[in-house]
Amino acid sequence: MKLIFAGTPDFAVLPLQKLHSAFGVAAVLTQPDRPQGRKGILTPPPVKQAALALGIPVLQPESLKRDPSVLFQAGGALLVTCAYGQILTQEVLDLYPKGVWNVHASLLPSYRGAAPIPRVIMDGCRETGVTIMKTDIGLDTGDIFLQERCPVYDEDTADALAKRLSSLGAELIVEAVRRILEGDVSLTPQGEGFVCKKVVRTQVDFAKSAREVSCLIRGLSPAPLAFGTCRGHTLNFYFASEEKTESDAPFGTVLSASPKGGLVIKCGEGAVRVADVQPAGGKRMSVRDFLNGNKLKEGMRFDQPVL
Numbered sequence: 001m002k003l004i005f006a007g008t009p010d011f012a013v014l015p016l017q018k019l020h021s022a023f024g025v026a027a028v029l030t031q032p033d034r035p036q037g038r039k040g041i042l043t044p045p046p047v048k049q050a051a052l053a054l055g056i057p058v059l060q061p062e063s064l065k066r067d068p069s070v071l072f073q074a075g076g077a078l079l080v081t082c083a084y085g086q087i088l089t090q091e092v093l094d095l096y097p098k099g100v101w102n103v104h105a106s107l108l109p110s111y112r113g114a115a116p117i118p119r120v121i122m123d124g125c126r127e128t129g130v131t132i133m134k135t136d137i138g139l140d141t142g143d144i145f146l147q148e149r150c151p152v153y154d155e156d157t158a159d160a161l162a163k164r165l166s167s168l169g170a171e172l173i174v175e176a177v178r179r180i181l182e183g184d185v186s187l188t189p190q191g192e193g194f195v196c197k198k199v200v201r202t203q204v205d206f207a208k209s210a211r212e213v214s215c216l217i218r219g220l221s222p223a224p225l226a227f228g229t230c231r232g233h234t235l236n237f238y239f240a241s242e243e244k245t246e247s248d249a250p251f252g253t254v255l256s257a258s259p260k261g262g263l264v265i266k267c268g269e270g271a272v273r274v275a276d277v278q279p280a281g282g283k284r285m286s287v288r289d290f291l292n293g294n295k296l297k298e299g300m301r302f303d304q305p306v307l
Helices: 010-022 046-054 069-074 114-123 158-182 208-220 286-294
Strands: 003-007 028-029 034-036 041-043 078-082 099-105 127-134 144-151 226-230 232-243 254-258 262-266 269-277
Touching: 003 010, 003 046, 010 046, 010 078, 010 158, 028 046, 028 069, 028 269, 041 046, 078 158, 099 158, 114 127, 114 158, 114 208, 127 158, 208 232, 208 269, 269 286
Parallel strands: 003 028, 003 078, 078 099
Antiparallel strands: 034 041, 099 127, 127 144, 226 232, 232 269, 254 262, 262 269
């Protein structure tokens, strides 16, 4: 059976590797190379790099919707998609007699859409998972084939959770393809669900509880990041944990800002201890290194977002 794989980011690399090891992948479909970083260096997506390392031909159409001919040429009986980044038309779905199957990083029907991993952390969820679904023309609305649950920990960033879900998704899609080939498929229609919006860089509202602030910061890490501004200076946050405090200082107040005591910021309820930051125009660094050479002091206050 000729298997085609479509995916783009790091999350899709392990599923590709596992599928190729188990069944052989005939071709990989991924997004075009894009400029990256401040210098705009044209960079291949992670799935392309992984596919080339495995010796798999790579296809990179700018828009499948406008021109699906590359898939007609590639052929194939079954298509697996995993965070590919383009909407598939009915014309594309009809190409594959064994179906089109998607690896989605949530427990559908919850968290359909483009950013399920950051959103479950930002929403304070204690559990998420991976769904293998048979793709239709809706947005993650296809019938469910397999699901596996995964805990969300208080120390999880979006990056850390994505690594665990990628591993889980790789095992689950291998099982799914095996069962599809054996004719052992039972599908369950989805119930009512919701679509989560894409995430964007967001200013922290320290009037919220420490848990809400911590979830926001961790959910947006390592990109697009949450940030705060204090006396005209912007600081990106990569990690924050909840901290108990008896301080009655206003929310946004810096309770500690020293290499020894760390960076602790008062919230509407409790406080957060920040680890790893990035000053405007600078690089990611530990809080200790940042505070060694910065003028952020105890008693200063972070600004509120402008609504």
